[in-house]
Amino acid sequence: MAMGESVSEDMAWSLAWGVGGLLLLAWALRTLNWAWWTPRRLERALRAQGLNGTPYRFPNGDFKENIRLAKEASSTPMPLTHDIVPRVLPFLRRAIDEYVPRVTIMDPELVREVLSNKFGHFGKPKGSPLGRLFLRGLVSYEGEKWVKHRRIMNPAFHVEKLKRMLPAFCACCSDLMSRWENLVGSEACYELDVWPELQSFTGDVISRTAFGGSCEEGRRIFQLQAEQAELLIQTIQNLYIPGYRFLPTPKKNRLKAADREIRALLRGIIKKREQAMKLGKASNDDLLGLLMESNLEYYQEHGNKNAGITPEDVIDECKLFYFAGQETTSVLLTWTMIVLSMHPSWQVRARQEVLQVFGERKPDFDGLSRLKNVTMILYEVLRLYPPAVFLQRQTYKTMKLGDVIYPPGVTLLMPIIFIHHDLNYWGKDANEFNPERFAEGISKASKDHVAFFPFGGGPRICIGQNFALLEAKMGLSFPLLPSPNLLPAQPPSPRERPTTRRPQCRAGEQRSVCGRSIELKLEERRRMAAQQPQQQQQVANSFTSQFAVMSKAQLYDILSQMKALIEQNQQEARQILIDNPLLTRALFQAQIMLGMVQSPKVMSNTQQALQQPQPAQVGQPQIVHSLQTVPAKVGEQSEPGSSQSLLSARQQHPTQPSISLPLASGSSQSLLSARQQRPTQPSISLSLASGSSQSLLSARQQHPTQPSPLSEPQTKGFLNLQVPSVTPIQSSQIQNISQPNPAAPHYSNLPSHLPMISVHPQQTLQNPGLFNQLLQPPFPLQPRQVTMQPFAIQFHPQMPHSLGLQPSSASQQLLSQPLFHSGITPPSSFPQGQAPHPSQPPQHLYQVGSSHMGTDYGTQVSTSMQKDRGAPWVLGSSEITTVGTQLPGLPPMISGQIATGAGGQPPRPPPLTPEMEKALLQQVMGLTPEQINLLPPEQRNQVLQLREMLK
Numbered sequence: 001m002a003m004g005e006s007v008s009e010d011m012a013w014s015l016a017w018g019v020g021g022l023l024l025l026a027w028a029l030r031t032l033n034w035a036w037w038t039p040r041r042l043e044r045a046l047r048a049q050g051l052n053g054t055p056y057r058f059p060n061g062d063f064k065e066n067i068r069l070a071k072e073a074s075s076t077p078m079p080l081t082h083d084i085v086p087r088v089l090p091f092l093r094r095a096i097d098e099y100v101p102r103v104t105i106m107d108p109e110l111v112r113e114v115l116s117n118k119f120g121h122f123g124k125p126k127g128s129p130l131g132r133l134f135l136r137g138l139v140s141y142e143g144e145k146w147v148k149h150r151r152i153m154n155p156a157f158h159v160e161k162l163k164r165m166l167p168a169f170c171a172c173c174s175d176l177m178s179r180w181e182n183l184v185g186s187e188a189c190y191e192l193d194v195w196p197e198l199q200s201f202t203g204d205v206i207s208r209t210a211f212g213g214s215c216e217e218g219r220r221i222f223q224l225q226a227e228q229a230e231l232l233i234q235t236i237q238n239l240y241i242p243g244y245r246f247l248p249t250p251k252k253n254r255l256k257a258a259d260r261e262i263r264a265l266l267r268g269i270i271k272k273r274e275q276a277m278k279l280g281k282a283s284n285d286d287l288l289g290l291l292m293e294s295n296l297e298y299y300q301e302h303g304n305k306n307a308g309i310t311p312e313d314v315i316d317e318c319k320l321f322y323f324a325g326q327e328t329t330s331v332l333l334t335w336t337m338i339v340l341s342m343h344p345s346w347q348v349r350a351r352q353e354v355l356q357v358f359g360e361r362k363p364d365f366d367g368l369s370r371l372k373n374v375t376m377i378l379y380e381v382l383r384l385y386p387p388a389v390f391l392q393r394q395t396y397k398t399m400k401l402g403d404v405i406y407p408p409g410v411t412l413l414m415p416i417i418f419i420h421h422d423l424n425y426w427g428k429d430a431n432e433f434n435p436e437r438f439a440e441g442i443s444k445a446s447k448d449h450v451a452f453f454p455f456g457g458g459p460r461i462c463i464g465q466n467f468a469l470l471e472a473k474m475g476l477s478f479p480l481l482p483s484p485n486l487l488p489a490q491p492p493s494p495r496e497r498p499t500t501r502r503p504q505c506r507a508g509e510q511r512s513v514c515g516r517s518i519e520l521k522l523e524e525r526r527r528m529a530a531q532q533p534q535q536q537q538q539v540a541n542s543f544t545s546q547f548a549v550m551s552k553a554q555l556y557d558i559l560s561q562m563k564a565l566i567e568q569n570q571q572e573a574r575q576i577l578i579d580n581p582l583l584t585r586a587l588f589q590a591q592i593m594l595g596m597v598q599s600p601k602v603m604s605n606t607q608q609a610l611q612q613p614q615p616a617q618v619g620q621p622q623i624v625h626s627l628q629t630v631p632a633k634v635g636e637q638s639e640p641g642s643s644q645s646l647l648s649a650r651q652q653h654p655t656q657p658s659i660s661l662p663l664a665s666g667s668s669q670s671l672l673s674a675r676q677q678r679p680t681q682p683s684i685s686l687s688l689a690s691g692s693s694q695s696l697l698s699a700r701q702q703h704p705t706q707p708s709p710l711s712e713p714q715t716k717g718f719l720n721l722q723v724p725s726v727t728p729i730q731s732s733q734i735q736n737i738s739q740p741n742p743a744a745p746h747y748s749n750l751p752s753h754l755p756m757i758s759v760h761p762q763q764t765l766q767n768p769g770l771f772n773q774l775l776q777p778p779f780p781l782q783p784r785q786v787t788m789q790p791f792a793i794q795f796h797p798q799m800p801h802s803l804g805l806q807p808s809s810a811s812q813q814l815l816s817q818p819l820f821h822s823g824i825t826p827p828s829s830f831p832q833g834q835a836p837h838p839s840q841p842p843q844h845l846y847q848v849g850s851s852h853m854g855t856d857y858g859t860q861v862s863t864s865m866q867k868d869r870g871a872p873w874v875l876g877s878s879e880i881t882t883v884g885t886q887l888p889g890l891p892p893m894i895s896g897q898i899a900t901g902a903g904g905q906p907p908r909p910p911p912l913t914p915e916m917e918k919a920l921l922q923q924v925m926g927l928t929p930e931q932i933n934l935l936p937p938e939q940r941n942q943v944l945q946l947r948e949m950l951k
């Protein structure tokens, strides 16, 4: 008995060992196949076609090198430049630089082809198994399931539905503004790191818009999801080992616990909503309600109980809203703020437009659709800083793309960020911030309109793009409004802000968020006199009176300092003068007073400058040229005891004219100290001279239509966006600095359209952003893929060949379609977000949530926006002339003095001799209609009135 028992025990053990051994062998073979045979096979297939690239290295491919380069790139502070590619994707950048010929997928036309997913043979890589465990939903589905989900979800993102969410957007913005106001409190100055602020803002927006009344529970859900995301990223950043996901590590246990809690909460919300719907009490204005409504309709349409999606599916989609929509939009908003702080003139334009459209009322849908400057700015930010830096697809079967035949299993990578920065498509200023390029729409912004696709393209274009743009416009408009207690910021100069409250990512910091470095400075400020032209007039007159009482030496002194600035940095000086018309006018006036400019000559010169700008002088304020004639050593001419008074014009904020004009008395040691702070933040400050000086002028950069604060304390102000000057933006702060499969050897093919292969072990990126990590998971399914550098859609093996994703008619249509627009506005032929479905009529079907979008500015949020697009987007409209297009060379005195004379308002300052006045009047009379049109409305009226009087 005992012996028998021991025999059977032995047998059991042997069996167990045998089975264990077999399992181990199977695992080993599978791993070997994944980590060696498949990558090598694919690599050979691609090399055989002439593709070049790094050789596959077992087991990590280029992973280590990628990490090394990423660390190296982030080890030094990043200069304030928009050329972020080498920083964001250093490995890929180098690979492309080194390995020519490169990937065809750098060609936007091929991107379009891949994204159009013709015949359903390009699919998404499967991504990390762990990621799939926690993040499912539309983004991860393929085939029929994707078709069904997309159709059910589309209606929730229609414009009409988005309109219903506006109150929720508004409430979130108001809360944010109140929070900032409270933070500022009684402090004169407060700096805050906007990245976490905006992250929580967009989280709040999603919570409210997804769950409406249940937003408290929604917030808890999103907190848990944020935690999950963090844990997921940490987990999947490690080298992928098959089977690893089954090991119960503390992180994974926490992930699962959070997942259970989220699902329980969501189940509760859905149940309540179902009951309310049955009783007819549910207001389906939130994403959840809209999804459930649409699901019900779908189910009724098909008359089949199982036709719609299950509650578990709804839970997955709700979770996805957060993952897909929260970080992407906060990245967009944060970068927009950074960029506006670097480009004050665009900040002025945006603010002007917002003020013009909304005044002091809260932004509404129609108004938002008319914000063309804001839209142009957002497009340009999406171009330079796309939240999703690349897309990936995988070949599902052998596919020919360009001249290359790709075997199944090849990962194609489409680096949005590269194409968005490509000089070939965007011109020499590709790395510059120039929203103007979008003035005539997306299709005219680049040489190839396919070159802009921040929201992807084709059927899988971002379903939430309109939602995101609406939110971004709203989120941007609020801080630009004269919110009652929100105080404006003041651009810091390096020495003025020795500390930053929340320093951004420093060199070497490996966080992968974008914009962590931006800080806003909210500073108590005097009342903006934007609505008080009278005050502006007074300021102008004060300027004039200041100059009137100065001695010649003092005037020379000021002019010479301006001249020094011009010599030092002509561009900056030009901008200062354009942005500070009052200062410009005063300087011009000083020249007249000093006899440096003869009146008649001034006039003819001016006209000449206006009418026939010299090549070298185009865009140069007239004053710049005349100042170049100021004697170099004016100090020698100074009267004893006079001027060291300082005219230090610091460009602070164009819309925040805070000229303080303590009257110069007596000695006035004025000094024009124009400091060049940094290239992107020219700063003029007109401040008090030390010692004897009653400072003459303390003029901050103003905007003509934004009068400056006077003595009265203000209760209103604007948020001013500025980049902290001390610590530049780090690449590591750039969100989604995810790098495409670092482990993958890269094969590039550029001009020759030969791809750059990279055989990779599906390793995640070093700095994966949520979006790129989770929406576009870098972990392919088995087998390991060969990654072509930029663009490849991947269909995984389990995808049926005849998925019907693209019915033949649709495919043909796609093929014939020339362009798709940046995911934003796909051409009608490019089925955006529409799952081809046999039951769908071909055309309108393909206009999913984006059906309302036009063919160009698809990012527009509504039909009304689209309608509005035409006219308001055309340059030359009033806001453009009032903001950015200060007429260079136009002597600025026409606004102040002439208005004075014409309006019979305050008397002209004494120093204007009849001769000068005559010259000025001649100038006014000599203005061409075009020049007059370029003036700000107020000045224009004044000029017209005066001309009328003089006739």
Ligand code: HEM
Pocket: 124, 138, 139, 140, 150, 320, 321, 322, 324, 325, 326, 328, 329, 332, 386, 387, 388, 391, 392, 454, 455, 456, 457, 459, 460, 461, 462, 463, 464, 465, 467, 468, 775, 776, 823, 833
């Ligand atoms: C600035 C903000 C956003 C950007 C730049 C962005 C970008 C993208 C991109 C590039 C894709 C395509 C991925 C691919 O083809 O592999 C995508 C897909 C998607 N996005 Fe967005 N997105 C943004 C905001 C949102 C928002 C607010 C939501 C939801 C509330 C959302 C939900 C989705 C979903 C569900 C998909 C998957 C669509 C599908 O596969 O059919 N996104 N997004």
